[in-house]
Amino acid sequence: MTTASLNTVPFVSVDNMMKLVLKIGIEPFLKGLADTIEADFRRWPQFDKRERVPCHSAEGVIELMPTSDGDLYGFKYVNGHPKNMKEGRQTVTGFGVLADVHTGYPMLFSEMTLLTALRTAATSAVAAKYLARKDASVMAIIGNGAQSEFQAMAFKALLGIKRLRLYDLDAAATEKCRRNLSAFGFEIVACKTAEEAVEGADIITTVTADKRQNTILSDNMAGPGVHINAVGGDSPGKTELARDILLRSDIFVEYPPQTRIEGEIQQLAPDYPVTELWQVINGEAEGRRDDRRITLFDSVGFATEDFSALRFVHSLLKETGLYQDLDLVADPDEPRDLFGMLIRAEAAQKAA
Template identity: 50%
Template sequence: MTTVGFLDVAATARWIAQRGPEAVIGRLIDALADDLARWEELDKRPRIATHSRDGVIELMPTADDATYGFKFVNGHPSNPARGFQTVTAFGVLADVHNGYPTFLAEMTLLTALRTAATSALAARHLARQDSRTLALIGCGSQSEFQALGMRAALGVTHLRAWDTDPAARAKLARNARALGFEVHEATSGDDAVTGADIITTCTADKANATVLTLEMVTELAHPGVHVNAIGGDCPGKTELDPRILHAADVVVEYEPQTRIEGEIQQTPDLAVTELWEIVTGRRPGRRETVRAPQGAGESFERGVGERSPLDATTGRTQVTVFDSVGFAVEDWTVLRLVRDDVPAELLAHLDLIAEPADPKDLFSLVRDAGGADADAVRHSLDRLMGLEGRTRPHARESAIA
């Protein structure tokens, strides 16, 4: 009997805890870079999305010539108010050569890991290498993972956190301090981005919102700021002032999908670069290489309106934006990494593949599953229907066969 390895939520959490979440994200950054390097070999397509007034349910498939994978995921912004998670997911890998599923895993936690790793990989190429202060606008389920990803990629040490929900902000501050970050609980979005080197926007409201303006980027953040926009991920859901996009170098995962779902749905004619092109060196990432004069965390406690002066000699004014909506290749990467790394004792095994002795005799599984219990059920039905003792030629023939 062929069984399929299954990693449930509790086992996934144990695997992450055993390996260390920051270490896992660091490994995943490198795995993503490897897969993006062979981008042109992969089967790619925009995800299949079913939208409703409550949210969206999506199927995200991709494959190479050996392994197929997909993720089932939802996004329902109003769920927390009803006692449910905003996002839940599971994923499957299958063997391309026979179509058999080979691995099944929860992907709510794994999606958080891969989103953070993708953000961190982009920041490695797009943010200033001396970036130490991360502004988080939105302190929900993704925020701790984002902080760990930026520390793994760039050595970020300071967080400036803002959320309209005080409980979410306090939760992030509590968890992040335990992880070793210096945390400033901001009083507004303006306060959060003041002195920031990287700004991550990750809000859940399914609307064309503007949580980050051009003035916040150019007048409050450090020069050469990198914007990691990950909350806009479906039609009609955005977070950035479109003027930011026109003023920045914009990078996306997969342009056909991002045109529909990302920030660039607001700017249909804007030229963009796909992340794989930068990872492989086909296109440039951040063009500025001179380190900033300030030290790690400088300006961390500055008040709104204070910022370091522009450095006219280096032209340190390039703004970069990673317009990330999440793409299936990222899920495929994390599923394969987990499948190859998770200890056997954390896996359950599911009988998902029907394998009769004769591949053409599928009905034999039903016939052979009956046994004595099936006979008892048949006799009970006969009594109820008044057929007990009568001849049942088909039943007799089946028993003989």
């Protein structure tokens, strides 16, 4: 436990999360996060896994994503509201909690808007480390919104990718992405079409925000040997790839019951063969078979990745001190005397 007191829980605000990432360094933070995600994928069978618990409305969705490894429990609250952007709000925001399974007491409460962006990128890079060609050096990023720079940074940190080809329907988004990445040693080409972006790319990252079925990548755009990192298709009815590409690819997923509902493979039969990423990571399944195959990581985000992210942040609290203590858990002197705590607070108020 980070804190000695029974009643307080460390809280990492947005401000402290930014300070934490900058103190560790963006790339080292992404590397440490990726290592934790990879370590947890390696012990996948230990986790209590289930699909997200959603609350759908006309405007979006609110989801709870719980999981546990038997010692620690974590969950994330996350929303997805595409119309938020027009109102100056984030499409996706989140926060999460890490708790001790043995006492049920929370150990960490953290913002997870930034942390989700970081863990999504780190997970993509972990998958690509196992699935992309070893000589991959050029990445196309189609969709240059809030997630795009994090993807670029994670692929640089883990795979050394420095050559980027950017495309977005909105040229201003591409310009924002190019500008934000300019200080990090990338060689960046801003493209006028998605077709231009994928020219010569070894890795294609699709990360658009549109909540409909869409064809960001048509069949002719995926050449032999490419690795597709499909991040944007992540809810029922929202896909980015032409179905024909899926049929030509070796498909890798996080948690099949969830991906079949939310991922690109919702376009395929419910029993279409896919490989689970954790099996590739711990050597139980083959990843890339040869340099001519198309590999596809159908990323939708899974609870264990948030668990890993919370675990990683928790491990940094003591050395950095970048948190506040929240008075979250009632702590009467005698556990059965909750009411006594209340009336003694009144007596103390009157005495003061």
